[in-house]
Amino acid sequence: MRQQYAVRSLFLVFCFALVGLGILAQMIRIQNSEQASIFLSQGDLYAGAFSTFYPERGEIYDRNGYLLAGNRTVYEVGVSLADVRDAESVAYILGTYLGLTYEETLNKITDSPKAWQYVVIQDYVDAGVVAALQQLIQQMKDVDDNRLSGIAFKPHYQRSYPENSLASNVLGFVTRDGRGYFGIEEKYNDLLAGNPVQVWVPNDPNKATEIPRVPNGTTLVLTINRDLQARVEAILDDALVEYGAGNGAIVVMNPKNGEILAMATTPRMDLNNYSAYFSLYNDGSQYNPSIGTAYEPGSVMKILTMAAALDAGAVTPQTTYVDTGSIQVGGITIRNWNRDAWGQQDMTGCLQHSLNVCMAWISTQMGPQAFYGYMERFGLGHRTGVDLADEAMGRLKTPGDSDWYNVDLGTNAFGQGVTVTPLQMLMAASAFANDGKMVTPHILYSMLRDGHQYNVPSQYGGSPISAQTAQTLNDMLANSLEAEASGALLPGYRLAGKTGTAQIPTEYGYDPSSTNVSFIGWGPVDDPQFMIYVWLQQPTSSIWSSDTAAPTFAKVAEQTVILLDLPPDNVRLTLSSR
Amino acid sequence: MQAQATQIVHAYKQAPWRVQRQYVGAFLLFVIAASMIAALYLSVTAQAAVTGREIQELRVEITGIQRANADLETQLADLTSTAVMEQRALQLGYRPVKPGELEYLAVPGFVAPEPGILLEAQDVPEFEQIIPAEYTQSLLEWLDERIRLGGGQ
Numbered sequence: 001m002r003q004q005y006a007v008r009s010l011f012l013v014f015c016f017a018l019v020g021l022g023i024l025a026q027m028i029r030i031q032n033s034e035q036a037s038i039f040l041s042q043g044d045l046y047a048g049a050f051s052t053f054y055p056e057r058g059e060i061y062d063r064n065g066y067l068l069a070g071n072r073t074v075y076e077v078g079v080s081l082a083d084v085r086d087a088e089s090v091a092y093i094l095g096t097y098l099g100l101t102y103e104e105t106l107n108k109i110t111d112s113p114k115a116w117q118y119v120v121i122q123d124y125v126d127a128g129v130v131a132a133l134q135q136l137i138q139q140m141k142d143v144d145d146n147r148l149s150g151i152a153f154k155p156h157y158q159r160s161y162p163e164n165s166l167a168s169n170v171l172g173f174v175t176r177d178g179r180g181y182f183g184i185e186e187k188y189n190d191l192l193a194g195n196p197v198q199v200w201v202p203n204d205p206n207k208a209t210e211i212p213r214v215p216n217g218t219t220l221v222l223t224i225n226r227d228l229q230a231r232v233e234a235i236l237d238d239a240l241v242e243y244g245a246g247n248g249a250i251v252v253m254n255p256k257n258g259e260i261l262a263m264a265t266t267p268r269m270d271l272n273n274y275s276a277y278f279s280l281y282n283d284g285s286q287y288n289p290s291i292g293t294a295y296e297p298g299s300v301m302k303i304l305t306m307a308a309a310l311d312a313g314a315v316t317p318q319t320t321y322v323d324t325g326s327i328q329v330g331g332i333t334i335r336n337w338n339r340d341a342w343g344q345q346d347m348t349g350c351l352q353h354s355l356n357v358c359m360a361w362i363s364t365q366m367g368p369q370a371f372y373g374y375m376e377r378f379g380l381g382h383r384t385g386v387d388l389a390d391e392a393m394g395r396l397k398t399p400g401d402s403d404w405y406n407v408d409l410g411t412n413a414f415g416q417g418v419t420v421t422p423l424q425m426l427m428a429a430s431a432f433a434n435d436g437k438m439v440t441p442h443i444l445y446s447m448l449r450d451g452h453q454y455n456v457p458s459q460y461g462g463s464p465i466s467a468q469t470a471q472t473l474n475d476m477l478a479n480s481l482e483a484e485a486s487g488a489l490l491p492g493y494r495l496a497g498k499t500g501t502a503q504i505p506t507e508y509g510y511d512p513s514s515t516n517v518s519f520i521g522w523g524p525v526d527d528p529q530f531m532i533y534v535w536l537q538q539p540t541s542s543i544w545s546s547d548t549a550a551p552t553f554a555k556v557a558e559q560t561v562i563l564l565d566l567p568p569d570n571v572r573l574t575l576s577s578r
Numbered sequence: 579m580q581a582q583a584t585q586i587v588h589a590y591k592q593a594p595w596r597v598q599r600q601y602v603g604a605f606l607l608f609v610i611a612a613s614m615i616a617a618l619y620l621s622v623t624a625q626a627a628v629t630g631r632e633i634q635e636l637r638v639e640i641t642g643i644q645r646a647n648a649d650l651e652t653q654l655a656d657l658t659s660t661a662v663m664e665q666r667a668l669q670l671g672y673r674p675v676k677p678g679e680l681e682y683l684a685v686p687g688f689v690a691p692e693p694g695i696l697l698e699a700q701d702v703p704e705f706e707q708i709i710p711a712e713y714t715q716s717l718l719e720w721l722d723e724r725i726r727l728g729g730g731q
Contacts, residue, residue, distance in 0.1 A: 056648060067655035073645045127649070155645060162655035230660040492677065558677055565690065567682040575684045 048202035055194030056157055058217030060171060060184060062226040063259075063445055069171055069185070069271075071157040075130040076123045079109050081116060084150035093148060097133050098122045124158060124176065161271035167229050169265045169288035170222070170443060172389065173274040181274075182287045184220065184443065186389035191218040191447065219448040223259035228252060231559040233264040235552060240266060243548040244540030245517075249290045249422050250556055255430040255522055255531040257458035258439035260386075261560075265289050284390050289535070291386055294394035294419035297535075298502025299337075299354045299545070300520045301415030304428055306351060307473050308374030309362045311465040317347050317476055327357045327364075330406025334360045337501065352480035354499060360410035368409050372398045375412070377464035378428035379438065384461070386423055386441045394420045415502055416510075422518075422533045427461060429520055432474055432496070433528035435467035478525045488521055488550035490557045492568030497521025497553065499545035504538070514538040519549035523557065524569050530560045619717050 030036060060069035077098060084090055091106035098105075098121065105121060112119045130153055137148045159174040172183030180189035194217035236250050252262040265288055269276045277287075285292040309315045325341030327334050336342065336356050342349070350358035363371045376382075381396030396418050397404040411417040420428075423441055431438045438461040446455040465473075477496035481488060488497050500518035503510040517539055522531035534549045534556065542548055560566070567575065656662070715723070 056644065059651075066658070067651060070652040070655060071648045072652045073649050155642075157645070157648065160652045162652060162659050164659075164661070166660060226660060230664075490677070562675060562677060562680065565682075567680075568677070571682050575682065578684055 046203070048200055050198055051201045052196050052198045053214040054156075054178075054196045055214045056216040057159065057174065057178070058192040058194065058219040058448075060192075061219070061221045062224045062229070063222060063261075064226065065221075066226045067162055068167060068222070068224070068226070070160050070162065072160040073127050073155050074123075074158040075125045075127065076120055076154040076156065077125050077130065077133070078118050078120045078152045078154065080118050080150050080152050081109070081112060082150075084109060086147040089147040090150055093133070093136065094121050094151065097129055098125060118152070159271075163226070163230075164270045164272060165268040166226070166233065167224055167263070168268045168271050169290070170224060170229075170260075170263050170388065171271060172287075173269075173271045173277070175274060181277075182284070182390060183388055184222065187387050188218070188220060188444070192220065193217050215450055221445045221448065223254075223261065223443050223445045224263070225261045225563060228560060228563045229262040229264065231563065232262040232556055233268070235555045235559065236264045236266060239534075239536060239548070239552040239555075243536060243542065243552075245536040245548070246538045247289065248534070248536040249293075250535070250552070251290050251422050251426055251533045252556065252560055253426050253430070253441055253531045253533075255426075255433035255439065255528050258427075258430065258441045259445070259458075260441055260443045261530065261564075263288070263290050263443070285392060287390065288388065290422045290533075291384075291388055291391045292421070294392045294421050294424075295516055295535070296416050296418065296502045296505060297420050297425060297518050298415040298500035298516065299356075300425060300498050300500030300518045301418065301420075302351060302354065302359050302413070302500075303432070303473065303477065303498045303520070304375065304378050304380075305359050305362055305371070305413040306347060306476070307432065307465050307469055308371060308378075309366055310347075310472055311469040312366055312370050312374070314366045314370070315347050315362060317472060320344050320346050321350065321358050321361055323350075323355055323357050325357065327360050327410065329360050329364060329410030330408070332407040332410070334407075334410050348476045348480050348483075351476055351498065352484050354414075354501075356414040359413040363409050363413035368399045371409060371413070372396070374464060375418075377462060378431070379424060379461060380418065380420055380428065382424075384421075384423050384427045384441050385459075387444050391423075392421050394418075394424055415500060422535050425518075425520055426531055426533050428464075429522070430461075430531060431464055432470045432477075433522045433531055434470070436465045436470045437463045474525050481521075484546075486550055487546060488519060488553045488557075490523070490554055490561070492570070493523050493557070493561060493566075494525045494569055495521050495523035495557065496525050497550075499550055501543065501545040513543075515543040515545075517543070517545035517549040519545055519553040521553050521557065524566070524572070526569075529564060529566055530557070532556050532560065622717055622720070 056071055059067060059071070062068055077094065079090060079094075087106060087109045091102055091109055094100065095102045095105040100122065108119050108121055133151070134153070137151060140146070140148055158176075161168075161171065161173075168183075170183050172181055172185035172187075174180050174185050178193060180186045180192065185192065194215060197214045232250050232252060236248050239245065240248055247266045249265040250262070251260065251264075253260050267280045269280050281287055306315075310317075322344045323336070323342040325336060325339065334356055337354060342353055342355055342358075345353065345355065345358060347358075349355075350362075366374075375396055376398075381394055381398075383391050383393050385391075397408055397412075408417045427438055427441055440459040440461045442456060442458070444456045446453050448454075474496050477498060478494055481495060481497055486497070486499075488499075489495065498520055500516075500520070502516045502518070503512070504514055504516055505511075515538065517534075517536050519534040520532070522528045532553055534553045536548055536552065539548045561568075566572070
């Protein structure tokens, strides 16, 4: 009996062992079959996904910490097709809230390819709209109404400009693809955008992997003073209306270190609606004329000519010249702005009365080699190197160029036949306010990344003239401004400056009816803290700079001394003497 | 001597229940050990799973907070923009100041403020250790670590 049980037991053991071995063999066979790799790869598809972690784009602040460009959350609204219970209800609600037609929305949901799991209905939806939608969905869920199931929201950042059009020419803008255009946004796009990181994220929580921290883009602090920028923009807008000018630009710079405090141009655009770009500008050079548009500046160039002549020893402030009202240079007759003869003048008088003939005489006295040598050292014909995108170079024709003629030596001396940007003139003139040393204009004050701040040092752009020449020219310009009783004067502050009225070249020669008016000035003369350049295009109330650009300069200077806390000269000297 | 050995063998063979008990004991010991290891493994993997899920949720929460921060910062900037502030000032009866209306006072030792550091400076490592080792190492790795540490922490 016992032996019979033993045989049965052995038989059962054998059977189970056989089945076990069979299962084992089958497992090994399946694991190593050709299909196994396919199954494994299919399984991997659902094991996780590569996720790209985009850093938050760096913010942009003004020098006092006011946000000029930030980020806000917007949503991509879509539909998870597998979860849709009632496509008509979803289409109706989404169409209503997102401003789409019912048919359009329904077609997106019902006509999408079968392989699609998810369809985007609308992107960049405002957070307020999404909040209202989410509230409605939740209310329906609370009463077990799932007709809106399947609606999904994916948040992401969108660039936001709290000041709208303020400093739009400086900031530039970011399109929906995340790329910066113009200004700071383009120049520092790589820094602001940061580095996206792609990581494999498993769905299995057991395999929670360590995700590298994705540092935000670098935050930038600009040298711009927001309040001054706003005031300067308002003054420019008023000036365009008051003087009937087409467009204009005003730049305020610290001549000691090249920091741009304000840079106003027209037209400006609301950066939160960058599609307006195409209706406002014909080409990129118009976006920021302060750096992008080179023009013949006219008599403001005379300060460079006079500085070059003083520095070269060709003239002194006391040198006299008898102005007969015309001079021949290269076979062409050059006349004064009013075609009058001004008689005997010293060099201060030449500046005060802005005499073209005198300036042409000075440049011919210097000779082309010395004159153009100085102009090149002043940076004309070269980019300033300002940290903004799309800077124009301007044009300084020099002897040897195919389009240079002898008369250019005379006309260039008073700013015709040579083109510059307002910023080039500021950089060149910074030598007068800075003991002969030019500064490179810049707009980036510092960078902030990972809690560290990197301040941008000031850079010098060469020393075209001596400190003594700079001082002499400062006095000459300040004296001439006071003697002229210029509209650019600011009571209580001694300023130096020069007007510029330039004819505008056309295909058929110079336009006799319209001008570009400019003014460059700085102060206080004994310790310059600001330098201002005003450019108004084709004013109609008067073609003269003294009537238009000069009073505009005074208004800007008035706001500048207030916002920079610069007391009047007598107060400052009294305070500093204590 | 030989006889003694034979006697011991016989005595041993005379108690077959001892043999069975040894087998049963060994088997039970194996089962208990296996159960303990399995329970430990299950406990660790369950904790890892729960913590992994918590980490995922925390990541979502962190992202949400960062977004909320960015939104609040932008909202604050909207509310304090130049246009809004100017409008509010005018509504309150203020007007732009003229240069002659300003009075300057000498404050001994006062230095005009320069733009300073705007954000709190803090050293942040390039890659943060987000998940503790306890939640990423396998049971064998944990045992290996225990053995290498000699059982102490």
